[in-house]
Amino acid sequence: MSRIPGIVPALFVTLSVVLTSSPLVAQESKASTVPTPASTISTEKALELAQQGRCKEALPALKHTLSSQGPEDARKQAGVAGVRCALAVDNRDSATDFIRLLTKQFPHDPDVLFVVVHAYSDLSSRTAQELARTSPNSLAAHKLNAEAYEMQGNWSEAEREYQQMIAKYPNEPSLHFLLGRALLSQPGAEAATVDRAKQEFQKELEIDPKNAGAHYVLGELARRADNCDAAVPEFSQAAKIDNSLAEAYYGWGYCLVMLKKYEEAIPPLRAAERLMPGNPMVHYSLATALNLTGQKEEAQKEFAIHRDLTNAKPAAPPQVPPQ
Secondary structure (H helix, E strand, C coil), X not given: CCCCCCHHHHHCCCCHHHHCCCHHHHHXXXXXXXXXXXXXXXXXXHHHHHHCCCHHHHHHHHHHHHHCCCCHHHHHHHHHHHHHHHHHCCCHHHHHHHHHHHHHHCCCCHHHHHHHHHHHHHHHHHHHHHHHHHCCCCHHHHHHHHHHHHXXXXXXXXXXXXXXXXXXXXXXXXXXXXXXXXXXXXXXXXXXXXXXXXXXXXXXXXXXXXXXXXXXXXXXXXXXXXXXXXXXXXXXXXHHHCCCCHHHHXXXXXXXXHCCCHHHHHHHHHHHHHHCCCCHHHXXXXXXXXXXXXXXXXXXXXXXXXXHHHHHCCCCCCCCCCC
């Protein structure tokens, strides 16, 4: 029977020791008391029960405190303890309820965010283990296995997993895309590897012509090879398929500027600007297109935004389109 090696250590950094290996788990089985209505248990008592590992008793009262209008510090303590207790007894519904309430009430609290990050990680690792245990030979399990190898930097094993999946499911959408992405993700990928990745994206589009990601990556590869004539149709198709793909609009507009098609470049660059207004390169390319179509005033506004953004946050020098 196959298994999914390395999924938990590779994909998830958990707080298992803090959240699930503490006395909470060991003590929970020892405690057996008659449930008490949540509203009759004080916050202090609920926290004490949680500390003692009597989580099933503590959870309702902790949730009651977190949902109340009580003192902020008490609600926060109850929420954090609730997350830990819920995970200790593997009550995933309660864990997600506590996470939702905590993030709503304390959206920027670093202690809460720390606990929530690791809680989600813990929940993810448990789900991955469940997948490995219940459906080890499924396509989903093999995908997760390949992702684990990618996270470990074990590119040859990741590639092998994807190749096996493709051999077994030759017409399954996304597999060629995932293999191509893995090939491109390898540090210092050589030209031959990039060419192989390109072929995988093209194969993906034969199976799924509406894969916006494949169109976008092909456009980006063409752009990096200074082949904007080939890049434009790929970028434009990606943007038409997924109108939220800001990078596709930017690549489309940028390449049109490089091809000196300034009027045509303005609409996709305006779309990119709406989707990612904090990207200085978008404003620079748009400013260039506006300037070279005689829209000097608008161009100066975009140049000014570009300067403000680059001064506020260090960024790579802009690639200057031809004048």
